[in-house]
Amino acid sequence: MKNVLITGGAGFIGSNLALKLISKGYNITVLDNLSVQIHGENAESTSPLFQSIYNKVKFLRGTVTSKQDWEMAIAGQDVIVHYAAETGTGQSMYEIQKYVDVNVNGTAIMLDLLANTTHQVKKVIIASSRSIYGEGKYINQKGESIYPKHRTAEYMDNGDFEVKSPGSTELRLVATDEDSKIHPSSVYGITKQNQEQMIMTVCPTIGVSPVAFRYQNVYGPGQSLKNPYTGILSIFSTQIKNGNGINIFEDGRETRDFVFIDDVVDATILGIEKEEANNEIFNVGTGVPTDVITVANGLIANYGIHVPVKVSGNYRLGDIRHNYADLTKIEKLLGFSPKVNFTQGLALFAKWVNTQEVQEDKYEKSIEEMKAKGLYK
Template sequence: MKNILITGGAGFIGSNIALRLIDKGFGITVLDNLSPQIHGDHPETTSPLFKSIFDKVKFIKGSVTSKEDWINALENQDAVIHLAAETGTGQSMYEIQKYIDVNIGGTALMLDILANNSHLIKKVIIASSRAIYGEGKYHCIEHGVVYPFERQNSDMKNGDFACKCPICQKNVNLLATSEDSKIHPTSVYGITKQNQEQLVLTVCKSLSIAAVAYRYQNVYGPGQSLSNPYTGILSIFSTRIKNGNDINIFEDGKETRDFVFIDDVVEATILGLENDQANGNVYNVGTGIATDVMTVATTLSKSYTKQTPIHISGNYRLGDIRHNFADISKIKSDLGFEPKWNFERGIQAFTKWVDEQDIPEDKYESSIEEMKTKGLYK
């Protein structure tokens, strides 16, 4: 394989993968709509992500919801890394049609073309998400391994944010979520990622096209959009701090995520592209370490040497999960993947990059107001 199509290739993950593959001698085509939510209002002139790849790839400004754009982009390609998607968990709960059309509809269009048109595609890599696990895997002292249901508004309203055993309703202890864990997303975004993954693995198998699905954890690092108030907690907090605004910590600040640095995500993705051992498999991509949100906020504040007011408000969003961190033993065993960036080192690299950027207007409050009007922010 030498020609690779990356959808969403001007985005955070996509542009980094594109640049790494170019260094390895691949020819890269990018299909991207340059969404203002990610790239700003004048992306061709102001987006650092777009400018980083502009003169290095064949760029097609278009949409994965357009069959014509897909046909144009797929011409003479050997593989597809399909990253293009709407990504905000909270936003997905009220922009439902948009998320379905782009994430599921766009993927279906690609597969329909592969099933019915002539092409050279030998492998498809699909970006899935930890969001498909919902609350993930836990241990109950009475019932062993369990998979909690979505947390109840009535509990969270009273400050009880813990996950419960679905059998006895007692509090449960967090476990690393492995690929064979129950799939039960709690957001429209998670549902669309589950559908994307299933569509690609099922249809590609029937077409004798190799397919790999990656369930990315919370990806961060230099280049992450600072203008998108809907996704990317490190970027959201950084933009708040740099604009002199305080930080509102949801719930009790003890909720956790598995933060994985962009370079490790790029490495994992390319391992799947180049290694036949990955074919037909699903992999978690993370660090296997849970970091709580309060630690994120305080670490960023210290890194920027700002005395930022941090408030643990007890606010919460319906559809948010409590905890998640990945069991990455499968990708280690199959592909030899080993994350090289710990959280402390990654934060240093990220904040150093942020310090060099022109900081955009902080649109976080407007995104919260949107969720309030929809009844999703409490």
């Protein structure tokens, strides 16, 4: 089990995983298209993510939508870690065909080859996402588990951003476990659900062990500062470094579970190495919700650059209100628990950003795209 293919392995999580596996003696092949949105122009000479793995892996520049590229990449591999995907929640709501082509069809091509050709792949790790849950898990006043439907403009236009459930006057947010209802609120979430279900369904029938990791919001040094469509810490950092103000959506009290890159890599390696992971689905997070105002203020404090912060009441259709991970299963079966809390991780991330060239702030362009599609209010 020493030959590992990482699709999207020049990306943020993939490159960090590659370097850690190399240090443990694995032979790594990376299949990546070096997306301009993530890596910028002339990625092979300018992308820090690509440069971090250059000459350390067998690199194949290609796409998961190509059967030929998959055939070259799979040859001789023991494990596939499938990261290659389009990842912007908001962007997925109007670039629908691209998200389905890459995320769903790309995965289908891989599975078709595994099912119908000779290979030595023994395990497939799929990067699933907390987005497949949609809104998180709640308890009502009767002690019953509630999985609220997606929020509507009817309430949010009036500044009411919390989730609703018919017949419930009070809901208490709790950690989302792996048995929680799957009801994604974006095309991205739907494609991640499809990826996960295809892999968990097909692989056991062909003698390949599947493992799915439902990552929460991954962050840390190395995260792309060029991509204005995903990664709230990177987006806010680029705005702050450009001296631009931050527009916080809704009331700023929406929360996410931010998990540090090193913890994500460690969890993934446990999935590769432990047989207890086979045929299982795991949450990967910290189990702690952090609101967006805390993120913005924390970054400003770490950079020492004071920019105006506006809590605007704007919102994006498809965004969720709250979701944080229940880690009981991954702790029990794999012995995983996160080592880096948000305060520590934020400081490490900001320290790294301070060493990087300030990128152009393209966030407003991404918002204008959503406005034009009626998805930003």
